[in-house]
Amino acid sequence: xxxxxxxxxxxxxLSLRRAVAHRINLFFDALLAVVELTASIATIGIVFxxxxxxxxxxxxxxxxxxxxxxxxxxxxxxxxxxSLADLAQQIRDGRLDTYLLxxxxxxxxxxxxxxxxLALVQSILxxxxxxxxxxxxxxxxxxxxxxxxxxxxxxxLLIGWATSVALASLAFWAPRLSLGVLHGTAWELGxxxxxxxxxxLQRLLTFAFPIAAITTWPxxxxxxxxxxxxxxxxxxLGAAFTAGTMLLWRIGIRRYTGATx
Amino acid sequence: MRRILRLLRLEIWRQIIxxxxxxxxxxxxxxxxxxAPLLGLFVWLHVPGAQARLGSYYLAVICxxxxxxxxxxxxxxxxxxxxxxxxALLRPQPPVIGPLGENLAIRFWMFLLGIPMVALVGLxxxxxxxxxxxxxxxxxxxxxxxxxxxxxWTLAMAAFWTERVHAVVAFGGVLIxxxxxxxxxxxxxxxxxxxIAQALPFxxxxxxPAELAAGTVTPAGTAAGYAISVGWTAALGCCxVGAWRLGIRRYTTVGx
Numbered sequence: 001x002x003x004x005x006x007x008x009x010x011x012x013x014l015s016l017r018r019a020v021a022h023r024i025n026l027f028f029d030a031l032l033a034v035v036e037l038t039a040s041i042a043t044i045g046i047v048f049x050x051x052x053x054x055x056x057x058x059x060x061x062x063x064x065x066x067x068x069x070x071x072x073x074x075x076x077x078x079x080x081x082x083s084l085a086d087l088a089q090q091i092r093d094g095r096l097d098t099y100l101l102x103x104x105x106x107x108x109x110x111x112x113x114x115x116x117x118l119a120l121v122q123s124i125l126x127x128x129x130x131x132x133x134x135x136x137x138x139x140x141x142x143x144x145x146x147x148x149x150x151x152x153x154x155x156x157l158l159i160g161w162a163t164s165v166a167l168a169s170l171a172f173w174a175p176r177l178s179l180g181v182l183h184g185t186a187w188e189l190g191x192x193x194x195x196x197x198x199x200x201l202q203r204l205l206t207f208a209f210p211i212a213a214i215t216t217w218p219x220x221x222x223x224x225x226x227x228x229x230x231x232x233x234x235x236x237l238g239a240a241f242t243a244g245t246m247l248l249w250r251i252g253i254r255r256y257t258g259a260t261x
Numbered sequence: 262m263r264r265i266l267r268l269l270r271l272e273i274w275r276q277i278i279x280x281x282x283x284x285x286x287x288x289x290x291x292x293x294x295x296x297a298p299l300l301g302l303f304v305w306l307h308v309p310g311a312q313a314r315l316g317s318y319y320l321a322v323i324c325x326x327x328x329x330x331x332x333x334x335x336x337x338x339x340x341x342x343x344x345x346x347x348x349a350l351l352r353p354q355p356p357v358i359g360p361l362g363e364n365l366a367i368r369f370w371m372f373l374l375g376i377p378m379v380a381l382v383g384l385x386x387x388x389x390x391x392x393x394x395x396x397x398x399x400x401x402x403x404x405x406x407x408x409x410x411x412x413x414w415t416l417a418m419a420a421f422w423t424e425r426v427h428a429v430v431a432f433g434g435v436l437i438x439x440x441x442x443x444x445x446x447x448x449x450x451x452x453x454x455x456x457i458a459q460a461l462p463f464x465x466x467x468x469x470p471a472e473l474a475a476g477t478v479t480p481a482g483t484a485a486g487y488a489i490s491v492g493w494t495a496a497l498g499c500c501x502v503g504a505w506r507l508g509i510r511r512y513t514t515v516g517x
């Protein structure tokens with residue numbers, strides 16, 4: 001475990017050194033992160049000029065959700081997206097061979113080996129929005145609530161990783177299938193609490209693609225206190241999705257024939 | 262002019278055939294275009310007394326978004342990065358024919374493959390349309406298609422100067438989503454944001470044709486909307502030509 005952490009740390013360090021060599025890119029990434037976050041906040045502002053409550057959520061609670069969404073999306077863009085963006089393509093053209101030959105866990109190397117450190121700007125802004133919002137709401141979360149929020153955020157990231165890898169793994173069976181855009185689209189649904197969707201869609205977004213565990217439950221934990229049932233459900237969902245993805249990956253790898261075989 | 266139209270027709274046909282094998286990817290693109298209007302619909306359905314004909318409006322927005330989608334940051338900009346745009350410069354034809362032909366071919370497939378999804382959403386929200394407002398919306402739809410292409414193509418030319426073209430185009434996408442009628446119908450925007458959104462080109466790219474089709478615009482609003490659309494189409498056309506001339510002066514490729 002420590003070896004993998006060291007490997008990922010080294011990969012991040014290399015990516016960071018490459019990224020800071022192009023400082024103008026930092027400007028573009030920071031500007032886009034600010035514009036996207038401002039647009040999300042403005043949208044909520046527009047909605048709350050017409051109502052005081054959106055599916056049981058106040059404007060302040062919605063802002064915490066927006067901050068959480070920005071935080072976790074930034075983490076995903078930093079640590080997962082660079083590797084996952086062309087994973088299906090690597091399976092198709094045989095470049096996965098490179099990872100299979102290296103003396104470390106293939107799935108970790110292939111899915112989290114490359115990073116985009118500049119995308120962390122979005123996460124930093126997200127944390128800023130959460131802190132500002134909690135201050136405005138005069139809420140001081142208990143250490144237990146903060147701990148549960150951190151745990152839920154990490155589980156959300158894990159579910160994001162598991163669902164992305166599972167979709168990319170389908171390339172072992174259907175090489176032309178490219179579902180990365182679909183995953184990104186489904187991720188967008190996390191901008192709002194699952195309570196705004198219809199009943200069947202809520203169930204789908206809790207159990208099939210658990211966006212509820214990714215953004216709604218962490219935001220609820222910070223603003224309304226810890227709900228043990230949500231915490232247990234998130235842990236179970238995280239474990240189930242990770243186990244399912246690992247199984248799919250192993251079956252896929254057995255089927256994989258490489259570039260030259 | 263006839264020669265140019267013939268070249269464009271050939272390019273569209275060539276691209277339609279080229280994209281015909283990527284139907285699964287095209288479906289994910291259609292869903293990608295529909296998700297922002299669907300989110301807007303879900304949100305506003307929870308706001309009491311938001312607007313009559315909300316379902317019809319957002320269904321029209323989904324149709325407009327699918328039929329005007331532009332991906333020049335993925336197609337044209339990549340040809341700048343890879344240097345393949347150099348081949349287009351040597352051909353005796355306007356350089357816009359390549360990106361425009363690919364754009365129209367992708368839109369054709371998105372329209373065709375998007376029909377089942379539009380029908381499903383239409384049935385779910387009980388959307389209804391009258392023939393006359395839909396006919397009145399058709400010229401606005403054509404203007405929206407032209408505007409969106411010119412806007413995204415101009416932004417994609419940022420690839421002549423920076424490698425962050427996706428961020429530049431995403432910035433434009435955020436403005437279209439916020440002020441164009443996807444995050445909220447123009448009528449529900451608070452003042453002075455509503456007046457600002459009406460004057461900017463983003464509503465003409467998305468919300469205005471949808472409002473016309475749903476029949477939620479007054480005759481005076483229709484005339485003003487068309488005048489704004491035509492004005493911005495001319496302005497963005499000039500911007501595109503200017504950006505191309507500036508960019509091509511800067512462009513170098515292997516062997517240049």
